[in-house]
Amino acid sequence: MMDQDELIVVYVEESMQHLESIEPDLLELEKNIDNIDSEIVNGIFRAVHSIKGAAGFFGFQKIGNLSHIMENLLSQLREGKMKASPGLVDALFAGIDALRAMFDDVTTSDQFDIQTEIDQLSQILDPLEQPSKIVTVKEKPEIGKQAKAFDIEESQLDRFSKNGQFLYTITVYLKKDLTDKGRTPLDLINAIVSTGELIESRLDIDRIQGLANCLENEITFVFAFATILEEDFIPTALDIPSDRVSIIDIEAHKQKQGPVTTKPLLSKEMAQIEETGAIPIEESESIPKGIEIKTPVIKEKSADLDQSNTPGAAPSKDRQKPEDEPDLKISRHLQTEEKIKVGVNFLNDLVNLAGEMVLGRNQLNQIAMPLVKDTPRLNPAIQHISRITTEMQEKIMQMRMQPVSIIFGKFGRIVRDLAKKLNKEIKLVTFGEDVELDRSIIEALSDPLTHLIRNSVDHGIESSGDREKFKKPKQGTIELKAYHQAGHVYIDIIDDGGGIDCPWVGQKAVEKKLITKEQMKEMGEKELARLIFKPGFSTAKQVSSVSGRGVGMDVVLTNINQLGGTVDIDTTLYEGTTISLILPLTLAIVSGLVIRTLGQSFILPEANIDELVRIKPDEIENRINFVQNSCVLRLRDMLLPLISLGDVLGLNREGQGVNMVEDRTEPVRVLVIKHGTSRFGLMVDAVENIEEIVVKPLPRYLKKQKSFSGACIMGEGSVSLILDVVGLFEKAKLHHIDLKKQKEKTRIDIKSDEKDLQTLLLFNNNTFDRFALPLELITRIERVKSSSIERVKGQQYLQYQGDKLRLVYLEDYLPIERPDRSCDETTCVIVPKQMKHPMGIVVSVVEGTIHTVVDIDTKSIMSPGLFGSAILADKITLFPDMYRLFELAAPEWYGGDCGLRDKDASLKRILLVEDTPFFRMVEKDYLTSAGYEVIEAENGRQALDILAEEFVDAVILDIIMPEMDGWETIRAIRADPRLKELPVMAVTSLADDIGAEKGLAEGFTQWEAKLNKDRLLEKLSNMLIREKEGV
């Protein structure tokens, strides 16, 4: 049997529901206060009556008293004895609030102080009304039974007899009549209340002998109530044996009263009742208007998911449905469909099971797919199960859906009270109350929505005076809208108030040190408006008790984010503000995209993804840029901030992630993620398929991890983490700030490193050796047919641009493996720049280019014809010395005089001025290996700076340089009296004789072509000797 505590819980729930239904009714009443709808009054009366009825049963005195007074007031109202006034409405509201407070902690409700409310209500009650005399009425005497007695107010008794109502006592046994039949006392009370008016109820414990026998002995409940029904019909109406009913004798009182002006119902009508179970209404003049004679109906909320702990409780069907008489208005709260109450825990279990089923189905699909071809009838069976699983899961999820009207309902009252308090005129309009959301989302929405609405009332809508000034209607409007769009539910709070002054908000935020002035300047209107969601922000001049404590808005944002939703704000000064809450439809099963980064799989909910972009390696330079230290992607006409998933999750090692994007030889895959109205790009390694995944909550240890919103089990059994886009973005922003700091620190280092980055061309001969040459030395790479190579006098030539190109084979001059060229149909020829005599190097395969720092080793692998070697991309690479090769191949063109070598090379300082890192490195190496001290300069300007400070013995000067080229430099040097005699040698790729002439004329001591080690050193030493000798 249901014990007392459980019973109380049900009573409290039902009473709360009653109270909730009263509020909108009262608001309606207030709107048409001069012309009140009797239906509404009746509705309110019935609700209060129900509360009062059972209160006595449970012994809740104060609840009983308060509801009793409210009932009196309402009864006066519905009898037309009183007019509705704002004071009356206020008093009733006050009463409701007090009742609610008492129900919140029902066991201590008797200690509640309700005097204020009672006074308020009493004041409204007809002050002339005499305090009613209490009379005692008794049951009609029966043999063998003790007549039970009840006390009743005389005025009430008068009313009942005037209306032709009968008074009865109902005596029921708790076990026999109720529990054994699956009914609760509350069910009976509800039935009584719906057939008439409950006067009193009490527990009759006379028959219980001692606590020990309590459970076995029958506890009896006794009710006194008044109804229009005749005695014979009560048992049917209340579904109890007829001997439980006794009529109360009020004859004596009736006679005192005088002739009765009402007609009892005719037996014909009674017969009708028997047949249809409904009571037809007769509008006879003897029955005063406004009296409720239709049987009232229990009010039920349209969503019947109850918090009761009795899964599968007996269906609660209403007992009497009134007939649809044309002159009767149907109560708005009619029950329309049979419903069952189901416990929430039970539902949750169902949802979990649905989830498991989806998981199992996914697994099955994965395993079965390869077998489908060979197994007949397997595919249809799998498809069938798959379809059913999806449908079942959807339906089960729907069970958890409830209409938002559940929470929208209370806002009417909130707006009214608040507006009154602040002396503003505001009306609340709601749309889309039927829109459904998952139950847990609805629960979680209640507080944030309340805060937003209060905010609108408090800060949004202006005072009537101000509104008039701005030529706005005196009454402000707040619209509360719910609607579906694009897989989400939107809840908009739209007010036509003053809007948000964004610059002012920005100022305030700066003052409160939430942002810096610079940051504020960079923010657009929307971003400034969003500042109100920052913790610690409150623009209220006085922190009002209503809102403005600065803790509200940021909590709203957090709460909504936690639900997987976002908040958007749109405001126009003087016109109003719209705050949109964008919420996901369901929680538990989500369509997700599987992505992979650095070997790990993650899931990204499909709803967050806008599009997938693939950028080919050659487009990278164009489309991905670094703007103020942040990486951005150009997508059509937008600039998207680009973050790398690996970076944000801390998975990347040095040299990976967004900063190394330029190096990539593979396409870059970017997911465009939507986050409210803003977007950003997420760089990942690979994108796989879309899967329906069952979201499992993150263990509590990971709740703080903003990057993840849950976990799921993949079809093949492993766990994957579900990414939270909001969290990722926030983390990335922070990350960016850190990166920024890092970059500042190492800026100087990077600058120097950049100097050494070179682009090299890699090639090979289909042998183990690999070669490289600086790309800037190469003018063309030709692919030629082996057949077009001509042999003349033991040398190979190629017809090239109207000229004969002398071909050089590396294997002829270098100690490398000889490739087998006999089968080659085509081969490659590398043509260097600015050669005096056209020559080309023949290679088998050109691999590609590489952009990297080169650390050339001129010692380990050395031979004439090689600059040196280096390890590039993990492979030993040889650098052929083109110029030497050509000299070796065609000595007749590249003859040279061998001068004396200065043995005294040590301690001579040479200033090497060369912008190309490769040459600078090589030349420096030549010089240092010959024993010179080398100072480096990148261009003429640097050179002059150095010359101003330092002493050098000679200068090796390039011609083509940025900032200040060789010509300017030499002129500057010669212009300087100090440096007039300084030996300066030009080493340049300009290898024509005209250059040499001009050079010498301009002041160069020597002129040399790149890049001949011996000749360079030779000429240098010649220069220095001559200098020494003072020539």
Add this chain to the structure above:
Amino acid sequence: MNRQITTFILGDTHIGIDILLVKEVYRHMSITPIPDSPAQLKGLMNLRGRVVTVIDLNVCLNRPATQNIDTSRLLVLKTDKEIEKYKTSGLMKNIFLGDDIVGLLIDQMDDVITIQDSKIFPAPPNLDEVEETLIEGVIKQEEQLIIILDVNAVLEKIMAVCASMEE
């Protein structure tokens, strides 16, 4: 009072946990690491459709992290719901395992022993590399020293480390 302790081997130590807290011992493992999380959390695992948080006990006890998990076993603990009945009957007090399923990485299972509370000694001071707050005490069983782990403290510590991860 007598208690049944299930013991296991971690590195060179024998550790024991109240058997009432243990749900099962699991063998096959495929752990998904959690990026950017404290070292105590080895990762997440799928156990018959439920997500299990795998704890690296070695890290909790201030030892080097477990490297090779191929031969490890997973000691799966019960949840609060499952030990509710022990609490109401008084067998256990003040132990909170949380609602999430947690598994401890161990090297090898050992025997189940019955001990008396009175025979549990406080941790000797020279027990290095073990966080003293995480153990209830030690007990000697036939020349073998067994450390009784305070599961509550372990989980609380992990919770604290995770909570302080926020930037």
